[in-house]
Amino acid sequence: MNIGEAARRSGVSAKMIRHYETQGLVRPQRLANGYRDYAEADLAVLRFIRHARALAFPLEDVRKLLALWGDRNRASADVRRIALAHVAALESKAQAMQAMAASLRHLAAHCHGDARPDCPILDELEKSS
Amino acid sequence: MNIGEAARRSGVSAKMIRHYETQGLVRPQRLANGYRDYAEADLAVLRFIRHARALAFPLEDVRKLLALWGDRNRASADVRRIALAHVAALESKAQAMQAMAASLRHLAAHCHGDARPDCPILDELEKSS
DNA sequence: CTTGACCTTCCCATTGTGGGAATCCCCATC
DNA sequence: GATGGGGATTCCCACAATGGGAAGGTCAAG
Numbered sequence: 001m002n003i004g005e006a007a008r009r010s011g012v013s014a015k016m017i018r019h020y021e022t023q024g025l026v027r028p029q030r031l032a033n034g035y036r037d038y039a040e041a042d043l044a045v046l047r048f049i050r051h052a053r054a055l056a057f058p059l060e061d062v063r064k065l066l067a068l069w070g071d072r073n074r075a076s077a078d079v080r081r082i083a084l085a086h087v088a089a090l091e092s093k094a095q096a097m098q099a100m101a102a103s104l105r106h107l108a109a110h111c112h113g114d115a116r117p118d119c120p121i122l123d124e125l126e127k128s129s
Numbered sequence: 130m131n132i133g134e135a136a137r138r139s140g141v142s143a144k145m146i147r148h149y150e151t152q153g154l155v156r157p158q159r160l161a162n163g164y165r166d167y168a169e170a171d172l173a174v175l176r177f178i179r180h181a182r183a184l185a186f187p188l189e190d191v192r193k194l195l196a197l198w199g200d201r202n203r204a205s206a207d208v209r210r211i212a213l214a215h216v217a218a219l220e221s222k223a224q225a226m227q228a229m230a231a232s233l234r235h236l237a238a239h240c241h242g243d244a245r246p247d248c249p250i251l252d253e254l255e256k257s258s
Numbered sequence: 259c260t261t262g263a264c265c266t267t268c269c270c271a272t273t274g275t276g277g278g279a280a281t282c283c284c285c286a287t288c
Numbered sequence: 289g290a291t292g293g294g295g296a297t298t299c300c301c302a303c304a305a306t307g308g309g310a311a312g313g314t315c316a317a318g
Contacts, residue, residue, distance in 0.1 A: 004264065014265090015307060033314060035265060044255070051254045055229045059304075069251050076248035080240045083233050083250050090230040097223035100184045101216045108216065111209045119205035121212050122198050125180045126173070133295065143296090144276060162283060164296060188274075 003028075006038040010046035020049060023059055025066060057086055132157075135167040139175035149178060152188055154195060186215055 006028075007014040020026050021036075026045050029037040038046075048069060052062045061082055068074040068082075107121045135157075136143040149155050150165075155174050158166040167175075177198060181191045190211055197203040197211075236250045 002264075003266095013307080016305080018267095019305075033265085035314085044257070047257060048254050051256065053305090055233055055254075056226065065251070065254065069255065072246065074246050074248070075244045076240050076246060076250075077242045077244065079248045079250050080237050080242040083237045083240075087230045087233045087237065090226045090233070094223040094226040094230065097185065097219045097226075101219040101223065104184055104212050104216045104219070108209050108212045111205050111212075113206045113209040115204045115206065117201065117203050117205060119203070119208045121205075121208050122194070125177050125184075125194065126198065127180065128173070128176060131295075132297095142276080145274080147297095148274075162296085164283080182274090 001038050003036050003038070006036075006043060006046065010043050010050060012046045012050050017046060020046070020059075023063070025049060025059070025063060055086075056090060061086060130167045132165050132167065135165075135172060135175065139172050139179060141175045141179050146175060149175070149188075152192070154178060154188070154192060184215075185219060190215060 001009075003014045003017055006012075007017060010017070012020070017026065018036075021028070026042055026049075028042050029039070031037050045066065048066065049062055052065060053059075057065065064082055065079065068079050104121070107124055110120045112118065130138075132143045132146055135141075136146060139146070141149070146155065150157070155171055155178075157171050158168070160166050174195065177195065178191055181194060182188075186194065193211055194208065197208050233250070236253055239249045241247065
């Protein structure tokens with residue numbers, strides 16, 4: 001099938017499908033006219049990528065997971081390790097963001113938020129330390 | 130002072146100081162030899178930027194905050210609005226990441242993590258929906 | 259045979275940061 | 289005065305993932 005149909009059926013944009021191909025994640029056949037030709041197996045790969053990306057797995061992780069996915073002799077421990085490392089990264093970033101949000105919220109709570117110029121938010125950003 | 134000293138004293142790399150200049154956030158004098166010349170006021174600006182970036186304010190927000198910072202007649206409400214919008218963005222992203230982490234953790238909890246190939250994580254990513 | 263929808267590749271932009279090259283400048287030492 | 293080291297300048301490239309868009313080839317229906 002065409003890239004357009006593959007995009008529709010996989011939920012991945014044609015643009016990104018081509019990109020994933022340059023990254024070696026999917027390898028469609030080529031027709032005589034140069035058009036890419038996707039099989040059902042390629043669709044499954046594209047959907048796999050979409051799900052993994054929806055969980056914010058970096059493409060590098062997706063590559064490893066795809067390799068494990070296709071490996072009949074894989075050990076589930078390998079998949080688990082990648083997933084848990086990703087979980088740790090996600091939680092670490094999420095916590096950092098929430099910490100920033102919390103301190104900003106705290107500052108904003110002490111900011112009048114009216115027409116007066118006094119503002120602890122700017123005071124904090126201004127500190128020389 | 131030189132860009133090197135400004136970098137040391139502000140905690141912002143020389144590379145980034147130049148970048149912020151291209152973005153119009155800081156405007157040092159130029160000496161006859163073409164070297165940038167930073168005043169104490171420039172240092173304060175650089176530190177302000179560093180603090181704002183540490184709170185993950187996008188440069189576009191930093192630009193607005195700097196303008197308000199320098200405006201003696203600013204209304205604190207303006208600062209507050211920018212900060213709270215940023216807080217909302219941070220919390221939204223943090224929640225999305227934690228949701229992803231949670232669902233992955235859930236999947237990983239049901240993955241043996243041994244030498245067997247069965248793995249609910251891959252099963253999930255494989256789904257056609 | 260034209261038209262419109264689709265495909266191809268290639269370049270550019272994003273955001274914020276860093277690496278590195280080529281070139282120039284300043285100061286100190288021999 | 290020459291040389292050397294450390295710093296300055298600008299410019300290009302890279303990252304990760306995604307999208308926009310141009311210039312051109314292809315196919316199918318009218």
